[in-house]
Amino acid sequence: MVNVMVARRMMRQLNQDMDVVNNGAEAVRAVQSCAYDLILMDVCMPVMDGLEATRLIRSYEKTGNWDEARKAGVEPEPHDHNHDSPFHNQISRKRIPIVAMTANAMSESGEECFENGMDSFITKPVTLQNLKQCLEQYVE
């Protein structure tokens, strides 16, 4: 997709690696299997929206288990290292900054983003400037 291609190129220019997924459920799965410094979360997505994905990730960070995600049908893979075993809980339950990418539409309010556990939001289309600010604020 066009916006992903642009965001990818911007992140590369800012010397950051990035994984891209297609919806909220895939975002939750990515967090289950990999450690991230920052999540840029689209709000409006098919299958599972960004608000729900954020709630599930926050629930995991709070409780150390993926029960809420399981209830929503996002089962962690057995080999995933962020799986809810007592050992892994110690290292992987750091709160990940989640920044919403909103379309500046009535249906996507910043307030809603905060209520669902997001840390801040940037308006689409993303620019090099606001991505850079975001990285400076949340990634060391």
Add this chain to the structure above:
Amino acid sequence: MDAITQLQRQFVEYTTSLYREGYLDDQFTQLQKLQDESNPDFVVEVVTLFFEDSEKLLNNLATALQQENIDYKQVDAHVHQFKGSSSSIGAQRVKNVCVVFRNYCDEKNLDGCVLCLQQAKNEYILIRNKLEALFNLEQQILQAGGSVPMMA
């Protein structure tokens, strides 16, 4: 005035007119800034993807609006995607049509939706022709041995 200078001047004037007439907005400048020696064709690549995406979405929209029972949620999802891709490359007039289009989706206003689809198609063809003309000018400058002027 030599041929290269003339082409370069033409390029600057043409680009300026695209911004002035609202076909492009600042996001297109963003794309140009992302192009460098390691990615010399970035703008053309993104815009080509935008063309492919747009044609697919316009077709999907035409089909969706011809159904007996129109799924406005589906229509809105296509328009949302179109709005996202057009705003990502700075195709401002296409994006503006999408904003209005989404309102008609909300209201389940078929006449409004059909009208917006036609407008979106028209605006898309306009910006496609204009961007192709712009890339053409770029090629002519490069082939003549000149460099493409940087637009601030």
